[in-house]
Structures are given as C-alpha cells and as structure tokens.
Amino acid sequence: MAPNPERLLRANPRRQLKERLVKALVAAAALLSVLISIAIVASLVVRALQFVTGLMAPTADTMDEATGPVSLWNLVADQWAPRFFEFGIGTLIVGSLLVTVIAMALATPIGLGAAIYLSEYADARVRRIVKPILEVLAGIPSVVLGFFALRWISPNLVQVIFPSAGGQNLLAAGLGVGLLTIPLIASISEDAMASVPDALRQASAGLGARKRRTTLSVVLPAAVSGLVAALIVAVSRAIGETMVVFLAAGASGNSAQFTANPLDRGSTMTAAMASQASGTDGTISELGFNSLFFVGFVLFVITLLLNLLADRFVRRVRQSY
Amino acid sequence: MAVTSPLLDKKTADRVRAELETGGKDRGELIFKTMIGATLAFALLVLGILLFDVITGSWPVFSERFGSFVSRGTRTSAEETGIFQGLRGTFWIGVFVVVVTFPIGIAAAVYLEEYAADNWLTRVISINIRNLAGVPSVVYGILGFTVFVGLLKGIYGDVAFSQGNTIMAGGLTLAVLALPVVVITSSEAIRAVPSTLREAAYGVGATKSEVIRSHVIPYAAPGILTGTLLSLARALGEAAPLILVGAVQGKLGPKSGFFELGQLGEKFTAMPIVITHFASQPGDDWQPVASAAIVVLLLVVLSFNAVAVLLRNRFEAKRER
Amino acid sequence: MTEQSSSRIDQSAAVAGYASALDVEPKGPTVMNLDQVSVYYGDFRAVRDVTMPVYEHEITAMIGPSGCGKSTVLRSLNRMNDLIPTARVEGSISYMGVDLYGPNVDPVEVRRRIGMVFQKPNPFPKSIRENITYGPKIAGIAKSEWPALVESSLRSAAIWDEVKDRLDDSALGLSGGQQQRLCIARAIATKPDVLLMDEPCSALDPIATGRIEDLMQQLKDEYSIVIVTHNMQQAARVSDHCAFFTTEVDADSERRTGQLVEFSETTRIFSNPSDERTENYVTGRFG
Numbered sequence: 009m010a011p012n013p014e015r016l017l018r019a020n021p022r023r024q025l026k027e028r029l030v031k032a033l034v035a036a037a038a039l040l041s042v043l044i045s046i047a048i049v050a051s052l053v054v055r056a057l058q059f060v061t062g063l064m065a066p067t068a069d070t071m072d073e074a075t076g077p078v079s080l081w082n083l084v085a086d087q088w089a090p091r092f093f094e095f096g097i098g099t100l101i102v103g104s105l106l107v108t109v110i111a112m113a114l115a116t117p118i119g120l121g122a123a124i125y126l127s128e129y130a131d132a133r134v135r136r137i138v139k140p141i142l143e144v145l146a147g148i149p150s151v152v153l154g155f156f157a158l159r160w161i162s163p164n165l166v167q168v169i170f171p172s173a174g175g176q177n178l179l180a181a182g183l184g185v186g187l188l189t190i191p192l193i194a195s196i197s198e199d200a201m202a203s204v205p206d207a208l209r210q211a212s213a214g215l216g217a218r219k220r221r222t223t224l225s226v227v228l229p230a231a232v233s234g235l236v237a238a239l240i241v242a243v244s245r246a247i248g249e250t251m252v253v254f255l256a257a258g259a260s261g262n263s264a265q266f267t268a269n270p271l272d273r274g275s276t277m278t279a280a281m282a283s284q285a286s287g288t289d290g291t292i293s294e295l296g297f298n299s300l301f302f303v304g305f306v307l308f309v310i311t312l313l314l315n316l317l318a319d320r321f322v323r324r325v326r327q328s329y
Numbered sequence: 330m331a332v333t334s335p336l337l338d339k340k341t342a343d344r345v346r347a348e349l350e351t352g353g354k355d356r357g358e359l360i361f362k363t364m365i366g367a368t369l370a371f372a373l374l375v376l377g378i379l380l381f382d383v384i385t386g387s388w389p390v391f392s393e394r395f396g397s398f399v400s401r402g403t404r405t406s407a408e409e410t411g412i413f414q415g416l417r418g419t420f421w422i423g424v425f426v427v428v429v430t431f432p433i434g435i436a437a438a439v440y441l442e443e444y445a446a447d448n449w450l451t452r453v454i455s456i457n458i459r460n461l462a463g464v465p466s467v468v469y470g471i472l473g474f475t476v477f478v479g480l481l482k483g484i485y486g487d488v489a490f491s492q493g494n495t496i497m498a499g500g501l502t503l504a505v506l507a508l509p510v511v512v513i514t515s516s517e518a519i520r521a522v523p524s525t526l527r528e529a530a531y532g533v534g535a536t537k538s539e540v541i542r543s544h545v546i547p548y549a550a551p552g553i554l555t556g557t558l559l560s561l562a563r564a565l566g567e568a569a570p571l572i573l574v575g576a577v578q579g580k581l582g583p584k585s586g587f588f589e590l591g592q593l594g595e596k597f598t599a600m601p602i603v604i605t606h607f608a609s610q611p612g613d614d615w616q617p618v619a620s621a622a623i624v625v626l627l628l629v630v631l632s633f634n635a636v637a638v639l640l641r642n643r644f645e646a647k648r649e650r
Numbered sequence: 651m652t653e654q655s656s657s658r659i660d661q662s663a664a665v666a667g668y669a670s671a672l673d674v675e676p677k678g679p680t681v682m683n684l685d686q687v688s689v690y691y692g693d694f695r696a697v698r699d700v701t702m703p704v705y706e707h708e709i710t711a712m713i714g715p716s717g718c719g720k721s722t723v724l725r726s727l728n729r730m731n732d733l734i735p736t737a738r739v740e741g742s743i744s745y746m747g748v749d750l751y752g753p754n755v756d757p758v759e760v761r762r763r764i765g766m767v768f769q770k771p772n773p774f775p776k777s778i779r780e781n782i783t784y785g786p787k788i789a790g791i792a793k794s795e796w797p798a799l800v801e802s803s804l805r806s807a808a809i810w811d812e813v814k815d816r817l818d819d820s821a822l823g824l825s826g827g828q829q830q831r832l833c834i835a836r837a838i839a840t841k842p843d844v845l846l847m848d849e850p851c852s853a854l855d856p857i858a859t860g861r862i863e864d865l866m867q868q869l870k871d872e873y874s875i876v877i878v879t880h881n882m883q884q885a886a887r888v889s890d891h892c893a894f895f896t897t898e899v900d901a902d903s904e905r906r907t908g909q910l911v912e913f914s915e916t917t918r919i920f921s922n923p924s925d926e927r928t929e930n931y932v933t934g935r936f937g
Contacts, residue, residue, distance in 0.1 A: 019756030121368025149566025248465025534762030
C-alpha cells in the first residue's frame, strides 16, 4: 500500500459538515434556555414598568371617584383591588408570608423527620416501599391539594379547631401548601444526609454514642448546608405556589383586604395573578391589568434570590464531600 | 486454685452487667425514634386520607354515569357536566411537551455535557437552567401570555375562534415550563456515562456525534426517560400557567374531536383547569364531579410518575450489580 | 509556528520511512516518528522532548515508573489526548510522513488508522457481534462484508472459537481476558496499521495475560504495535524495541515532568543499557 501523503488522514468534508451541524443544533438548544429567561424577564418588565409609570402619570381613565387620581401612594393602600385602583401590594406580600410560614411550620418538622427516619433508621425494605410513596406525594398536582385544602382540611381541621374561621382561609391554604413541600424537604434533606460519609457515623458510634446522639450531633451538623438548601427551596416553592391558595384562601374576584390573621380570607401574590387572569372581570382597566405583571415581577425577583441562595448551599455540600 | 475465679466481686459484676445489658432500651432513644417515625407516618396518613377522600367522593359519578362523564363537554349543571374537553386539552399539552421539550431538552443536555467548554458562557447557561427550574409556574404563564398568546394572535387574528389563547399557546407554555427539568435530569444521566465507553468508541474512529448517538444516549436512556416522564407528569398537572394563558374555565364552545388537528387554533381547557372550575363552584353538588375529575387526573399523572420511578429503580439495581 | 510545522512535514515526508534523525541504527522502515514531542495539560508540561521511531511490524514497548508520561505519549499517538480540553502537543508526530497534528488532519481518520486497546477492557454494552461491526459501520464499510470481518477479526484476536456460537450475546458476559481480546478484535476490525495498547494486561490474571502476549506476537506480522506496560518482564518478553521513560523535576515549573531516557533494542535495554538510570530501573534498584 502506497498512501498518498497529501490525502492521507484528511477529513471527510461531508462528515465534518455533519459534525458542525450537530454541534450547532445542540448549542442552539442550550442557548434557547437563555432566550427563555430573557423572554420571561422582558415579558414581566415591560408591563410592570408601564404599571409604575401609569401610577405616576394619572389620566382621566385612572381616576377613582372616591380616592382621586392614582399615584404611587396607591401601592400602600390597605387592600388589593385592582378594579378600584387599590394596589396595596403589602396585602399580597403579607398573605404570601403567612402562607409560607404556616406551610414551613408544618413541612419542616415532618419533612426533616421523614428524611431522618429514611436515612438513619429505616431498613432497606422500608426504604424501598416508603420512598416511592413519598414520590407519589410529590407528584400530586397542586390543584388536587387545593381541592383537598378547601374541601377537607378547612372543614375537618381548621373550622373544627377554630369555629370562627370561614370556609376559605389562609390557614387551610398554608397547610395545603405545606403538604406540597413535605416531599421536597424530605428528598433534598435525605440526599444531604446520605452524602455524609459513614466513617463519621462509625466514629461517633465507636465513642459510645447512641444513634440519636450520632444523628443529632454528627449527621445533621455535617449535612447542614443541604438541609438549609432544602428549606430555602421549600420556601421558594411555597411562595410560588398558586393553585392551593387560589382555591382555598378565597382570592377569587381578585380583591383582598389587608390581614395578618390566618383565619381570614386572603390572597397571595400568585393567587392574585391567577385571579386577575381568570377573566371574571373583563372590563378591567389597562392599569389594573398591568398590575398583574408588576406582582409577577416582585414574585420573580423574590424567588430568584431564594433560588440563588439555595444553589450556593447545595454547591457547598458538593464541595465538602 | 479455681481457674474461673471471678476477677471482681459480685456487686461490681452485677453493676457492669446491668450497664451492658440495657438491651438498647434507652428511653430517650425510643421517644426520638417514635417521633421521627410518626412524622413519616403522618405524611403517609395524609396521602391516604387524600386518596380515600377523592375516591369515595368520586364514586357516585363513576358508578352512575362514567360514560357520559368522560364523553361530555363542560355543562352548567353538575349532574350533566363532563371532562371530555379537559382530557382532550391535557392530551394535546402532553403532545406538545413530548414533541417540543424532549428533543430540545435532551439536545441542550448533550451540549452542556459533551460539547460545552468550561467557560463563562457555559456557566451562565447552566446557572440559568437551574434558576429556570425554580421559577414559579405562574410566571411561566406570564411568558406564555406575552409571547405565545401574543404571537398566535398575530397569526390567527381576532377573527378565529379565539384571541390567541389556544391549545397551541397552552401547550408551548407548558413545554417551556418542563424544559429545565428535562435538561437537568438528562445532564445528570449523561454525566453518569463512564468515560471508558466514550474512549472505546473514539478509539475505533467514531466522530463525536456518532459517539453520542450510538453510545452516550443509549447508555443514559433510562435516566433520561425517567426525567422526561417526571417532567411530563408535572406539566400535565399544572393549572396556574394555563389560567394566565387564558384556558377556559367553565363552558367551552365548539366541540372538536379528540384528535382533530384543527382545534390547535381554538380555545381550550385542560384537566387541571376543569378541576379548578368544578372545585370553585359553590354548593356541594359539584364536589363529586370535582373528585371524579381529580381521580382521572391522578390516574394519568401518577401512572407516569410510577413508571418513571420503577424504571429508575430497576436500572439502578441493574447497574449496581 | 504554522510555517515551522509545515516545513517539518516536508522534512519528515522526505525521510518518510527511515529513522534517520535518531541516534540509533536505522533498522527497518518506520511507521511513525516522534520528534521533540512535549505534551502539556494547560500550563503543566507532562512530558518533554520525546524523539523516537515506531518500526513497522514490530512491538515497541514504553516502560518507566508511574507518572513518567508514557501513557500520555501513547495517547498522543492517535490523538486521544484531543478529548482532554486542555491537552496540547508540541513537536511533531508523523505517521507515514504526515504530521498527525497538521492543520488538515482529522483526528477521526487518525484513530481509524491507529487503533487503541485500553487499560481496562471496555467493550460496548452491546452484543459481541455489534462490538466488532461498530467500527466498520461508521467507517462506511458495506454491510455485506461485516460477517467476514467479524470472523476474521475474532480469529485474529484468538477468541473466535470461544464466542462463535454466541455472537449475539452481550459482550459484558465474557470474562475479563475474553473482553480484552474482544477489544483487540474490535480495534483490528477497522484494519488499522498501528495498534496502541495502554497496559492491556494490567486488569488480567497471569493466564489471560499470557494469551494476550502470544496474540501480540501473532499480530505483529500484520500490525505495528506500541505497548505501554508497568511490567518490565512483559516488555522484555514481547517487545523488539523499548523506550524507557522517567520523571525529573522541571527546572521551569518545579513540577515533575516525564522524559525519554533511552530508546533502543529491547535486548540492549535489558542487558547493556547506555544510561545509568535505565540500568537502575531494569535491575530493580529504582521505581
């Protein structure tokens, strides 16, 4: 065989073209995600800005008989009622906060406890059965939990313990959101505890520590970054949850009085958005419609900050083991 | 002299024996184990109550008029209403997720794991994708409303049956929502492909795209499939983004056949929206239909979840051997 | 830089086939020539200034202590190093007179002509037959030729009799030694000229190792083989020429860099090496 040095080892142009094409295609797919983020921010910001400038420059259309021309002061009104140019966003933020606190109060002990049990106590057989069941719980759509909160938790728990509560209340919604976040906390925490090296457990046991002491003084502190991440992710999820609050807290008609009482009806940022878009109010002003985007922007920024924070904690777990 | 003469006097021996033979019956230990066991039991109990509540609640509907319930459109009376249009919408949303999200998501994962250099752009893309996974679903609704509804309105105009709030807009919105989870889980699956397998293929002269297509993707397929099924299940259960996109709550106009392509440009609804509508109707007579619709949605969503979990467990067990 | 390397191609093309630039007696035609080769990972120079030939139809062994860069050099011979983003090769490696790192050279073509067998047997998780046919398939060889190729490759790798009745079984069901011979069969199915073997027996028991060594002796009639081995006895048993590498602390970076100490006929390396370091190593006083 006498190879021609000129042509030997030369690339096949067709094959090279194909390789470049494939690379370009998959790169485009990856870049699409950046485009999506830009589109999300753009769709929020444009109308959110229109909303703020609309407040600063009142027109004849945005004049309310009772309160006079709109201004930025409308943002601190004591209720959320876009129809009447009442944009008390504090009402929604406090509503979101209440729901989140209630949800975390339920989900933190249950989720962490379940994670500890599965990671430290359960034998392989129990784990094999229980983990898929928790995953089923994680797969239940939020609209189902919304129905459950409205039709079961509220009448059978909340109204029994607090007879003064109405059928729709923030407490029932918070508990429903809590149920939603339990599997999230459980699975992230269990991953964090599973990544704690067994050598640490053995070292503790070798010093005569019982399992409880080992778990509380050795495993949990070693896994703390992951546990914090789990809780932050859960908070972010709870703030962003829509349907449970939309159904169970009484946000329909898109108006809510300011309240810090969990037994009252109320709304959250998410529920207000869904309620606004539900089309029960077709004659809404442009300013009122744009308020939806303003709320969405506030929500997006809050959850983004929480997610970035959680990401840092997750990465700290990866670095340490 | 007796060889077995005790080293210690009897009193000391008894004390040592008592200390050693507590049989692990430390009370604090028992209480702790019971408590964390109870948290897990609580989670399982709630799941049990939820399933029991909706299944018993749905029984009147399924036993008396299963046929009409699944074949009719939404009507204004609880006794006559059905979920046909909801099922149809959910089916088409699933089609959009499978056709749009799966290929794009897997391609993006291939880029990130196989092609991307370790530079700032890659880091931006992957941080961006992780954050997209944490964006509240209702915010995706805003994206869907602004981009897809706006775009389709431009295409179809107001003269069509709808004003852009079509099944196409809804399907694309949920396809975008499902994308980050598909990218993340597919990336993990691709990362788990052993580098020796890649080397073997490169060693016989395979090009990059050939290595990816005939070795990396097949090896990662179970993991990719698990992630895609989970994301599909999640998308099918989402209601909030569809509300923002303008899915119809309540009576829906013309009734296309289940598989008719023409409906892609028409107004639509989906199972989670139908449930929202049923659940938010006043009066107890809507409860059975809401429960029945929930059972149907759970059957769809949880069976996708179950297949995904089973698939993953099976392949994990197989790989460990 | 480009000008330099292109002039190098002309040079090596002019001397194609002969190890004229080396301090060893030209023995026979060479299939590859390494000239002043250094391999870098980022800023780190893993191995420097390697100059040696690979003779046709011979077994060339690379020996030396861990971290001396012998595997790194081997992997630069069919551009497997390209898969590591920071890896970079300086100097020239020519194959049949063509600079392997020349501007128009496609690494994929390189690997089809210069096959590789890896340290751990790494069959594809597919059937035995598909393991063999994968290379011919991507090389565009007609499907009608595959059955003959499967048989001839497996025969050449001395594994045909053991697997001929179960070609469609998974390759992962074979023993370690069988898997490695299957990997050799897979490597020769694309009809390469050169076979690179990166410690091919390190994961095998002595009996399987013996079979691979016998096989190498048969294969060298058709192929030129370069083998990296940790096992000095193996190098002494199988190879015709031998390259001894070692490490030294680099004056520039104060990091350990591999270098070629001596390249010579195997008998000379083991009986009468010219470098003291080689002698210390092969007599077991070092490493």
